[in-house]
Amino acid sequence: MVHQFGPNAQDAHERSLILQSKGPILNVVLSTTHDRSANELSSNFFPERRNLKALIDTGASVNCIDNRAAKKLNLPVIDYKIFQSASGRAPTPIYLGKIEIPDLNTIILGQFYGAELGNNNESYQCLLGRPFLAGFIFSYNGAEGTFHLARSKTVLASSEFDE
Amino acid sequence: MANLNDEIRFFVEKEAEFERDHYGEWVVISHQQVQGFFEDFQVAAKTVMTKFKNETVLLRQIGIEPESYPDVKFATT
Numbered sequence: 001m002v003h004q005f006g007p008n009a010q011d012a013h014e015r016s017l018i019l020q021s022k023g024p025i026l027n028v029v030l031s032t033t034h035d036r037s038a039n040e041l042s043s044n045f046f047p048e049r050r051n052l053k054a055l056i057d058t059g060a061s062v063n064c065i066d067n068r069a070a071k072k073l074n075l076p077v078i079d080y081k082i083f084q085s086a087s088g089r090a091p092t093p094i095y096l097g098k099i100e101i102p103d104l105n106t107i108i109l110g111q112f113y114g115a116e117l118g119n120n121n122e123s124y125q126c127l128l129g130r131p132f133l134a135g136f137i138f139s140y141n142g143a144e145g146t147f148h149l150a151r152s153k154t155v156l157a158s159s160e161f162d163e
Numbered sequence: 164m165a166n167l168n169d170e171i172r173f174f175v176e177k178e179a180e181f182e183r184d185h186y187g188e189w190v191v192i193s194h195q196q197v198q199g200f201f202e203d204f205q206v207a208a209k210t211v212m213t214k215f216k217n218e219t220v221l222l223r224q225i226g227i228e229p230e231s232y233p234d235v236k237f238a239t240t
Binding site for chain 2: 057059060061062064067076077078079080081083090091092093096108109110111113114115116117127129131
């Protein structure tokens with residue numbers, strides 16, 4: 001099945017410039033793993049959900065989530081990572097959450113580093129790195145201004161950047 | 164409820180042993196006890212969400228550190 005993400009309103013040149021500027025951004029739904037019954041990976045069972053924009057980042061070996069969004073969703077902290085900064089060593093919380101990609105009809109569990117996203121010019125609140133991409137096929141067409149994401153070896157969907 | 168720092172301390176104490184026997188696997192630690200080793204993160208995470216609801220749990224991959232962090236400002240607790 002091929003699914004298009006939104007209307008195809010722009011020409012390739014405009015799409016290319018926007019994709020170059022913003023990067024490949026997906027609509028995702030993030031929800032907590034707490035207080036849910038054992039085998040529920042259906043979106044119907046996650047009332048604490050939040051729609052987010054997620055940037056796909058093939059250069060990152062971790063996923064990140066805006067720390068305020070993680071706290072609002074009450075995502076469980078499953079680890080800390082100590083980073084060295086100018087002000088010293090400080091622990092960064094690592095959360096466990098569920099990411100739903102409605103356009104792919106897919107829900108997976110993920111580990112997310114808390115980060116200050118969405119504050120300045122960032123148009124995303126979630127960053128999906130290579131741990132997320134491990135279960136997907138991702139292709140980026142800068143010339144056409146499109147990117148494609150599909151689960152595993154079965155092509156379930158394609159995404160056309162149209163914002 | 165146990166503190167996550169206690170679970171991390173337990174991990175550090177056992178880290179050499181874990182790396183020898185379970186390198187690359189994900190370990191789930193709760194109440195300063197190993198609750199399981201998992202080759203697949205999804206299975207480990209599902210175990211955390213189903214068996215340790217509302218409990219303090221450490222879920223960490225053994226011996227493997229992320230190599231490339233994105234250019235973002237990480238939050239602090």
